[in-house]
Structure formats: C-alpha cells, structure tokens
Amino acid sequence: xxxxxxxxxxxxxxxxxxxxxxxxxxxxxxxxxxxxxxxxxxxxxxxxxxxxxxxxxxxxxxxxxxxxxxxxxxxxxxxxxxxxxxxxxxxxxxxxxxxxxxxxxxxxxxxxxxxxxxxxxxxxxxxxxxxxxxxxxxxxxxxxxxxxxxxxxxxxxxxxxxxxxxxxxxxxxxxxxxxxxxxxxxxxxxxxxxxxxxxxxxxxxxxxxxxxxxxxxxxxxxxxxxxxxxxxxxxxxxxxxxxxxxxxxxxxxx
Amino acid sequence: xxxxxxxxxxxxxxxxxxxxxxxxxxxxxxxxxxxxxxxxxxxxxxxxxxxxxxxxxxxxxxxxxxxxxxxxxxxxxxxxxxxxxxxxxxxxxxxxxxxxxxxxxxxxxxxxxxxxxxxxxxxxxxxxxxxxxxxxxxxxxxxxxxxxxxxxxxxxxxxxxxxxxxxxxxxxxxxxxxxxxxxxxxxxxxxxxxxxxxxxxxxxxxxxxxxxxxxxxxxxxxxxxxxxxxxxxxxxxxxxxxxxxxxxxxxxxxxxxxxxxxxxxxxxxxxxxxxxxxxxxxxxxxxxxxxxxxxxxxxxxxxxxxxxxxxxxxxxxxxxxxxxxxxxxxxxxxxxxxxxxxxxxxxxxxxxxxxxxxxxxxxxxxxxxxxxxxxxxxxxxxxxxxxxxxxxxxxxxxxxxxxxxxxxxxxxxxxxxxxxxxxxxxxxxxxxxxxxxxxxxxxxxxxxxxxxxxxxxxxxxxxxxxxxxxxxxxxxxxxxxxxxxxxxxxxxxxxxxxxxxxxxxxxxxxxxxxxxxxxxxxxxxxxxxxxxxxxxxxxxxxxxxxxxxxxxxxxxxxxxxxxxxxxxxxxxxxxxxxxxxxxxxxxxxxxxxxxxxxxxxxxxxxxxxxxxxxx
Numbered sequence: 094x095x096x097x098x099x100x101x102x103x104x105x106x107x108x109x110x111x112x113x114x115x116x117x118x119x120x121x122x123x124x125x126x127x128x129x130x131x132x133x134x135x136x137x138x139x140x141x142x143x144x145x146x147x148x149x150x151x152x153x154x155x156x157x158x159x160x161x162x163x164x165x166x167x168x169x170x171x172x173x174x175x176x177x178x179x180x181x182x183x184x185x186x187x188x189x190x191x192x193x194x195x196x197x198x199x200x201x202x203x204x205x206x207x208x209x210x211x212x213x214x215x216x217x218x219x220x221x222x223x224x225x226x227x228x229x230x231x232x233x234x235x236x237x238x239x240x241x242x243x244x245x246x247x248x249x250x251x252x253x254x255x256x257x258x259x260x261x262x263x264x265x266x267x268x269x270x271x272x273x274x275x276x277x278x279x280x281x282x283x284x285x286x287x288x289x290x291x292x293x294x295x296x297x298x299x300x301x302x303x304x305x306x307x308x309x310x311x312x313x314x315x316x317x318x319x320x321x322x323x324x325x326x327x328x329x330x331x332x333x334x335x336x337x338x339x340x341x342x343x344x345x346x347x
Numbered sequence: 348x349x350x351x352x353x354x355x356x357x358x359x360x361x362x363x364x365x366x367x368x369x370x371x372x373x374x375x376x377x378x379x380x381x382x383x384x385x386x387x388x389x390x391x392x393x394x395x396x397x398x399x400x401x402x403x404x405x406x407x408x409x410x411x412x413x414x415x416x417x418x419x420x421x422x423x424x425x426x427x428x429x430x431x432x433x434x435x436x437x438x439x440x441x442x443x444x445x446x447x448x449x450x451x452x453x454x455x456x457x458x459x460x461x462x463x464x465x466x467x468x469x470x471x472x473x474x475x476x477x478x479x480x481x482x483x484x485x486x487x488x489x490x491x492x493x494x495x496x497x498x499x500x501x502x503x504x505x506x507x508x509x510x511x512x513x514x515x516x517x518x519x520x521x522x523x524x525x526x527x528x529x530x531x532x533x534x535x536x537x538x539x540x541x542x543x544x545x546x547x548x549x550x551x552x553x554x555x556x557x558x559x560x561x562x563x564x565x566x567x568x569x570x571x572x573x574x575x576x577x578x579x580x581x582x583x584x585x586x587x588x589x590x591x592x593x594x595x596x597x598x599x600x601x602x603x604x605x606x607x608x609x610x611x612x613x614x615x616x617x618x619x620x621x622x623x624x625x626x627x628x629x630x631x632x633x634x635x636x637x638x639x640x641x642x643x644x645x646x647x648x649x650x651x652x653x654x655x656x657x658x659x660x661x662x663x664x665x666x667x668x669x670x671x672x673x674x675x676x677x678x679x680x681x682x683x684x685x686x687x688x689x690x691x692x693x694x695x696x697x698x699x700x701x702x703x704x705x706x707x708x709x710x711x712x713x714x715x716x717x718x719x720x721x722x723x724x725x726x727x728x729x730x731x732x733x734x735x736x737x738x739x740x741x742x743x744x745x746x747x748x749x750x751x752x753x754x755x756x757x758x759x760x761x762x763x764x765x766x767x768x769x770x771x772x773x774x775x776x777x778x779x780x781x782x783x784x785x786x787x788x789x790x791x792x793x794x795x796x797x798x799x800x801x802x803x804x805x806x807x808x809x810x811x812x813x814x815x816x817x818x819x820x821x822x823x824x825x826x827x828x829x830x831x832x833x834x835x836x837x838x839x840x841x842x843x844x845x846x847x848x849x850x851x852x853x854x855x856x857x858x859x860x861x862x863x864x865x866x867x868x869x870x871x872x873x874x875x876x877x878x879x880x881x882x883x884x885x886x887x888x889x890x891x892x893x894x895x896x897x898x899x900x901x902x903x904x905x906x907x908x909x910x911x912x913x914x915x916x917x918x919x920x921x922x923x924x925x926x927x928x929x930x931x932x933x934x935x936x937x938x939x940x941x942x943x944x945x946x947x948x949x950x951x952x953x954x955x956x957x958x959x960x961x962x
Contacts, residue, residue: 150954155874176878183876194871198763198787208875210779216772
C-alpha cells in the first residue's frame, strides 16, 4: 500500500496492540484504521483505559503495534528500527503530554531548544527558533524560568512550543489539558485553536469536550476500538453544547 | 523490646525484598575488610614456621657473625688473637649454657650453568653439631668434595642433589639441601636492618650483593680463605634464659661494627622479611579498597534514595518518630556491615597463611594468624564507617523532612548547572545528553570522579611497584630468581584484582543508578527524537566525562602513594606508555561497563514510562 505523503500525514490499517499473554492478555487497541490528512485536527475521546493514549503513542512511533500497518509522513513505520523511528520522529512529530514532561533542570527556552539540538541543529538556530516560539505562545518573558517557577498552563505552553520547534508535520497531544485548571485550559485551548488555524496537523487525545470541539473530526473510542466518528463542520463554537452533551453521555456509558 | 522486634522485622523484610543492593553492599565492604585484615594479620604469621625450624635444628639463642675487618676510614684487618679473645668473652659470658663453633665462613663465588653469585661457605664437621645442626631436607650432610645448599638458595639457583657447582673455581657436588634457623634465608642473608652483612666477597660485594648460604667441610671452607679475603666466623650460643637473648646480644655486641650479635628473636622477625613487602602493599591497598567500597556504598545508597525517602514518609505516616526512622535506616547498614566485617575477617584470616607461606627457607607451615581484638575492632570500625556514611544523609533527611513531603517526594529534584547546560548545547548529541545528565546530578559525577581517581591511584601505585620490582630484580639478584619479587608480584595481583573488582562494581552501580534516575529524562529525549544508541552513548558519556579528571588526578596520587608506602625509598615513576595505557584502559573500561546498563535502559519501551510517571 502506497501512501500519499502530501495528503495523508498519518494512516493506520488494522492496528492492534496487545499486552500480556493467554488469559491475562489485554487488547489496548483493536483493529483501528485511521487517515489523518495534512492540516486536519482530529480529537480522540473516550473513557479512561479505552486505549486513546496507546493509540497516540502508536501513531507517533513511541510504541510498536502488535499487528497492523502504519504510515507516518508517507513512510511505513511499523517495521522500522528504533533508530530509524527516532530519526523520523524528530523531524515529523511533536508530542504534547498531559504531565508536560519538561526537564525540571532546564529553563523554558532550553526545554524548547532540546529537540532541535537532538536533531543536530546549531545552537544558534535552536535558540532563535525557541525565542520565536516562546514569543508565539506568549511566554517570551518566561524564557529563563525553570518549569517549577511556571504555572501549569505556562508549562503546557512551553511543551507546545517544544513540540513545534522542529517544524513537525503532526503534533500529537495526549490529554493536554488533563492536569490544568479552567484558566490554564483556556490558555491551551487558545493555543491549539491558533495552531489549527495556522494549518498544523493535530491529533489530540482528550477528555475535554471543549478542546474536542475545536477539532475537524471527533473520534470516540471504547475498548480499544473506534466506536464513533463525527465530522465537525460549520461554526466550531456555535454548536458546542450539543457536542458536549453527546460526548458526556457517551463517557457515562450511554 | 517491641521496638527492637519492629526494627528487626523492617530490616529483614527490606533485605528480603531487595537482596541485590544488600549483596552488592556486602561484597564491596567485604573486599575492603578482607584486604585490610590481610594487611594486618600478615605480621607475625611466619613465627610458627621459624619456631618449628628452630626446634628441628636446635637453633641458637644468639649467633655472633664475626667479621675480620674493622671499619674506620681505612679497612684494617683484626688480628686472630683479638677475634679469639672476643669469642672467649662470648662463650664465657654469664647466662651462656653452651655453644657451637666458631665455624669458619668464607666468602666466595659460586658458578653453575653460567650463573655467578656470591656465597657464604660455612665450614662444618661431618658429625652433628650440638647447637644449630641444619636440618637436611634432601640428600646428606657435608662430606669431602660435597656441598650442602640452603633450600631457598638452591631453589633460586635451580640446582638439586647430584649437580656439580664450582666454588672459587673448585668443583663440588651438591650432596644435600638444608634449612637453618641461625641466619636469615636467601635473599636476606645480608639484610642491613638485621645486622648487615658481615662479609666481603673477595672485594666484589657490589657485584654480588645477594649471597646465599652453603655448607662445606671445615677444611674445605678454611681453604677458601686468603690474606685478601680472610675467614669470618659463626658462633652459636645457647643461653640459660632464651627470652633474655636480645638483652644479651646488645650487652655483648662486638666492638667492631660489621659483626652483629643477633638474638633468635631478631632472626624470627627477619624471617618475616619475605612478607614485609606484602604488608607494605596491602596496608595502603586496604585503605584504597575501603575508599572504593565507600564510593560503591554511596552510589548504591544514591540509587535507593527515592525509595528510602518514600519509606521514611510511610514510617512517619504510621507514627514513627524521626529517631525511630533513623534507627531503622541505620540498623540495616549496621547489620550488613557486620556481615561484611565477619566475612572479610574470615577471608583475611584464612588467606593469610597462603600469602605468607615461609617458602623453602623454613620447615613447617604458618599457622592461622592471630586475630587480635585490635585487628577485629579496626576492621569492624572501618566497615561500619563505610556503611553508615552513606545512610547518614538519609537519616538526617528522615529527621528533617515532613511526612507529607516525604510521601510526595519521589526523588531529590535534579539540580541545575547552567554552565554545563550551556556547554552541552554546542556538543554532539551523545555528549549533549551525557552533559545534561551530569548537570542533573553533579554530586554523583563528583563521586564517580572520586571513585575513578581512587582506582587510578591504586593502579598507578601498582604500576610504580612493578617498576620498582623490575629495577630491584635487575640490579640486585645476579640473574637469580628472587623469592621476594615473586611474592611481591603475587601480592600485586591480589591487590589489583580487588581494586579492579571494586571499581567494576562501582562503574556498573553508578551507571545503573544513572539509568534509573534518568529513566524519565531518557524517555522524554527519546520521545523528542533521540535514538537508543544516542541515549546509551549519552549515559556512557555521563560516566566517562567525570572519569577523565579522576584518571588524571589518580596518576600523581598513585605515584605519591607508592612513595609513601615505600617509605622514602625513592620516587618511582612508571613508564609513560604504561601510564597512558592504564589511563586509556580505565576510560575504555568505564565506558564499556557503563554501556551495559545504559544499553539495557535504552531498550526499554518509552510509552509505559511516559504514561506512568509524571515530570
């Protein structure tokens, strides 16, 4: 199967991820197929333990599927070596985690620079790019702060800037507002909306209907499989109430 | 009683749950305590064989080695009448119960199979002497045309019964091999600290400085004397009170300097010369091993710090006082240190006789060395200091940390070292990761550097010792095998193995601790695009970078340590190529050893770590 890299940033076919053996075997992701086109924002929702995060890690090449085929930026990745995956990841994928996963001993700017330096960019280039991104996420005045001196929302904005530093083709975000209060959530929501408008491809795993409502497409998962897929069109903020109601009802097992 | 039982239960459960670190800690401390025990017990282990030899040969209580030359600016030969008068004074002195001799002793050159060495040829009757009758261990006693050689000397020459040797160009057949308790065995016959050498070798003492002892018939020995090389004499005395021999020896010392009067106690101590070098190697070696063990323990403790802090929180949460928490933390290490002390003492005690075998010079074998209370105390104290030093920090934190923070605090927060982080930005990826890891835990880097410095110090002093041994064997032994050198080499191997084993343990523990500590950071950098190879190389770099100053520091320290151990015998500097090879080998070794746990750590999947841990 040949993928059109220009059109599809991500493609998955029959993706499965199993943990354990025999009776103790758990199927975290079960026969998932997915296409994400360039510039699209996809939100994945579902109850805890339904396999959302596992799917995201599979899509980003952080984990390997037990079965299935997976393409990232036009390249089949389910059979790539760890080294090749890492090289591909550094140029095509940016991750945003629920727990931020910032280096506590590095400043905000140094955290943002890190992926660029790992990708072999010059220190000067990395610094300039980090400054521009911190400016973009509204943290230019916090560049020299350690993560411990930043609020939750600010840390997540640093994490978003870090995800963008290598100009990735897709940003994969795992519960980006999961650890944030409402004010910080609003900050991050604003940022993702900004990225969407700028044409950045986004896959966001979330429990938050608010952030899901900003997506072009909403996928709901249950027991490792896709249970529903909704294309959100038209006014993204006008019909949010219905979407939120639907999502909540689903999460409660409706 | 209830509290003691509780502490015992907590200690035993913790040891059962995590046996690995406990075993490593015991191993590290045992290596140090065993080395220290060996260094301490070697003193005196040759006493028993000396006593057995003395009994078998009816050895003298005092021996006078009478030299015919009187030193005093110009060498003047002492007249026979004067020598006879001195001998009469000694044999008629109060407290003398009997004597044998004086036996004529001639300095001569012995040649066999192209080897030339000096000998002291003592003239003896063919019958048995009442005092100091050397114990023949092979062949027969002296007879005309035959020569009997002291056993260590014969072994060094490589000759046996029936071989033909030449003494002063006259042929003699080796008819016997014997041992005696009346003189120091080869190669220490002329050891200055025990009276000096009474003899000249036909004016060639500098060419043949390590003479051996041989017995000829009395006429044969006398025939070797000449006006240029007059005869010396051995006079063996038995005293009514053998314990008073040292006092007798000093009271009746010869009026001319090169003629020592030696008590049997002095000769007994001198028989330990063979192990003297071993002691001088083992004693500083033991302290180096202790330092390395301390580093191992500190690294192991650092690796368990997060878990310890959580344990402190749990204990406090269920009502333990800070004092009680400290006792729980300290008790475990006290127990492990006691186990390590006992094991180290047992190994040192058991290995002492093997390392201090008297060689061929004496009959019998060394008995088990005495473990005095002071030796046991010193070894136990060292083990306790090493073990407790690491846990004191945790105990202090136990007293200071609040219960809530202890429960919440998974690990000490990483430190920020701005300069290092700034430098890392300009480095290739593996060095960048390595430098960032060092910047997180600079104290661990300092500990690694110190550990490598101690190892390098030990290795360099061993090299210096090798160099000095080579110099000694080249200039002093006339091409003959020097038994002391062989024993030195054996001891150096033991010490090197102990140091390298401890250093290996340290390197693996330090790398593994870094892998565990950096598990989250490594997962993040891999998520950001670092390859497993880069992370592996980064962790190895985090070990190698501090090792570089450690090695560089260890070189002068090693030379200085050997100088100290050699007690000013002269600075010995190993050859530059051997130093370079040792330094490079140490760095490659650190990199290779760090690479093993780093590789294992870097192969772990990233996603479970990122999903289960928070920053």
